[in-house]
Amino acid sequence: MGMRVEDERAGPAGAGADRRPKRDREATERRILEAARDLFGEHGYDGVTVRMIAARAEANVALVNRYFGSKAALFGEVLAGESVIRGVIAGDPEGLPRRLAEHFVRQIDQRPVTAMSRMLDRSAGHPEVKEILLRYLEEVIVQPMIAQLEGPDARARALLASTIIMGGGPVRRLFGLEDLRAADPAEVTDRLTAMFTAALAPPVRREAPVHREAPVRREA
Amino acid sequence: MGMRVEDERAGPAGAGADRRPKRDREATERRILEAARDLFGEHGYDGVTVRMIAARAEANVALVNRYFGSKAALFGEVLAGESVIRGVIAGDPEGLPRRLAEHFVRQIDQRPVTAMSRMLDRSAGHPEVKEILLRYLEEVIVQPMIAQLEGPDARARALLASTIIMGGGPVRRLFGLEDLRAADPAEVTDRLTAMFTAALAPPVRREAPVHREAPVRREA
DNA sequence: ATCCTAGGTAGACGCTTGTTTACTTGCAAC
DNA sequence: GTTGCAAGTAAACAAGCGTCTACCTAGGAT
Numbered sequence: 001m002g003m004r005v006e007d008e009r010a011g012p013a014g015a016g017a018d019r020r021p022k023r024d025r026e027a028t029e030r031r032i033l034e035a036a037r038d039l040f041g042e043h044g045y046d047g048v049t050v051r052m053i054a055a056r057a058e059a060n061v062a063l064v065n066r067y068f069g070s071k072a073a074l075f076g077e078v079l080a081g082e083s084v085i086r087g088v089i090a091g092d093p094e095g096l097p098r099r100l101a102e103h104f105v106r107q108i109d110q111r112p113v114t115a116m117s118r119m120l121d122r123s124a125g126h127p128e129v130k131e132i133l134l135r136y137l138e139e140v141i142v143q144p145m146i147a148q149l150e151g152p153d154a155r156a157r158a159l160l161a162s163t164i165i166m167g168g169g170p171v172r173r174l175f176g177l178e179d180l181r182a183a184d185p186a187e188v189t190d191r192l193t194a195m196f197t198a199a200l201a202p203p204v205r206r207e208a209p210v211h212r213e214a215p216v217r218r219e220a
Numbered sequence: 221m222g223m224r225v226e227d228e229r230a231g232p233a234g235a236g237a238d239r240r241p242k243r244d245r246e247a248t249e250r251r252i253l254e255a256a257r258d259l260f261g262e263h264g265y266d267g268v269t270v271r272m273i274a275a276r277a278e279a280n281v282a283l284v285n286r287y288f289g290s291k292a293a294l295f296g297e298v299l300a301g302e303s304v305i306r307g308v309i310a311g312d313p314e315g316l317p318r319r320l321a322e323h324f325v326r327q328i329d330q331r332p333v334t335a336m337s338r339m340l341d342r343s344a345g346h347p348e349v350k351e352i353l354l355r356y357l358e359e360v361i362v363q364p365m366i367a368q369l370e371g372p373d374a375r376a377r378a379l380l381a382s383t384i385i386m387g388g389g390p391v392r393r394l395f396g397l398e399d400l401r402a403a404d405p406a407e408v409t410d411r412l413t414a415m416f417t418a419a420l421a422p423p424v425r426r427e428a429p430v431h432r433e434a435p436v437r438r439e440a
Numbered sequence: 441a442t443c444c445t446a447g448g449t450a451g452a453c454g455c456t457t458g459t460t461t462a463c464t465t466g467c468a469a470c
Numbered sequence: 471g472t473t474g475c476a477a478g479t480a481a482a483c484a485a486g487c488g489t490c491t492a493c494c495t496a497g498g499a500t
Contacts, residue, residue, distance in 0.1 A: 023447045046266050060449055134394050156403035167387025174354050183376035194418030243477045
């Protein structure tokens with residue numbers, strides 16, 4: 001709703017060099033894209049209508065399709081702009097589980113969750129959208145992860161870690177953030193680090209039928 | 221499709237005691253409920269129309285609303301009947317992580333995944349449905365888990381484990397099952413056990429700033 | 441002052457959704 | 471056989487969807 005941050009068309013005493021016209025296609029496209037990012041992030045693909053996007057962007061409904069071709073294409077455009085987790089995965093492989101955990105906790109702490117995390121689950125209705133989504137996840141999450149993993153079954157391990165990442169959205173949306181916020185953040189980060197480590201770490205050489213039950217913690 | 225298992229109306233040599241009439245409300249209700257279970261499980265709430273349900277149940281569209289009141293109410297009815305994971309959570313607390321892991325892997329191995337897991341994510345559109353879903357998850361998954369947990373932040377720990385459970389649906393649906401099936405099932409089960417353990421186990425007493433990085437495995 | 445182009449608009453298109461209403465029909469009791 | 475009632479049907483309802491076409495209009499170039 002009102003008072004957009006980027007609403008900075010040159011004031012009455014504008015410098016004149018790059019003053020913005022009243023009818024500014026570029027600005028309108030940007031407003032639509034931002035509205036789409038926010039709404040898709042909050043409600044997923046099916047939960048958002050082009051009319052909602054247009055209303056939020058204070059633009060006409062027809063412009064959504066005119067500028068971006070279709071709702072699905074706009075969704076793909078939004079997805080392409082979301083790349084927070086890229087930087088999280090990149091870095092030294094040893095610290096990857098902890099970086100993922102901290103990213104997870106960071107999303108708990110800030111109210112307006114990054115659009116991506118909520119976008120993942122409720123958006124696989126139409127096969128066209130599913131394809132867009134799959135390609136994105138493959139490029140941005142799974143493949144970069146695999147690149148950091150040594151040992152066999154790298155892809156399966158990356159998918160297990162993705163399970164944690166993608167499960168966060170539904171849990172947050174359904175159960176709210178309060179319960180997770182109530183717990184000690186350092187505790188939660190440690191737990192998540194252990195969870196990601198368990199998913200990603202190279203396998204042990206299982207020479208003997210070693211007892212691997214509950215490797216993290218003993219009973220209280 | 222065709223050849224339903226329960227299609228056992230008494231044959232021509234029926235015992236006569238409980239022979240089924242051609243017009244059998246009970247049987248029709250059951251067919252609708254089963255069709256709804258299958259379809260909701262496959263496509264989520266928004267991905268299913270009452271016409272799809274009626275077609276699959278070989279019943280009239282109006283009967284869905286007549287017998288169950290509304291699509292949302294039917295969804296709740298389906299949810300109430302799904303209780304596979306109930307038995308998985310119940311049992312001795314120590315084995316809980318492994319039971320959850322084995323349940324997870326079992327779902328990978330069998331093609332027709334239990335309806336629940338695929339139902340969770342794409343079904344939180346309408347607030348009414350969200351409420352139904354939340355109540356179910358609370359009663360069937362979170363609360364039974366908390367009942368088994370000792371120590372502080374039991375709810376946060378249960379939510380972390382739920383994250384893994386709920387993340388499985390989107391991952392399977394988007395990436396397919398092949399990659400996870402390709403890996404050694406025992407390996408995957410061990411990993412998942414460790415993941416669930418990390419989420420659920422009681423916290424360590426952190427007297428000193430102990431170095432808890434990567435507690436599961438050392439480098440290869 | 442006029443023209444022209446691109447930005448923006450209103451409204452309708454065809455379709456699908458969940459739901460309801462009026463109707464027909466099978467079947468058992470009398 | 472006739473009647474009554476519940477099971478089942480067909481069709482329409484209003485609302486919402488994504489998309490598209492025809493139409494205005496602001497504002498720089500001429």
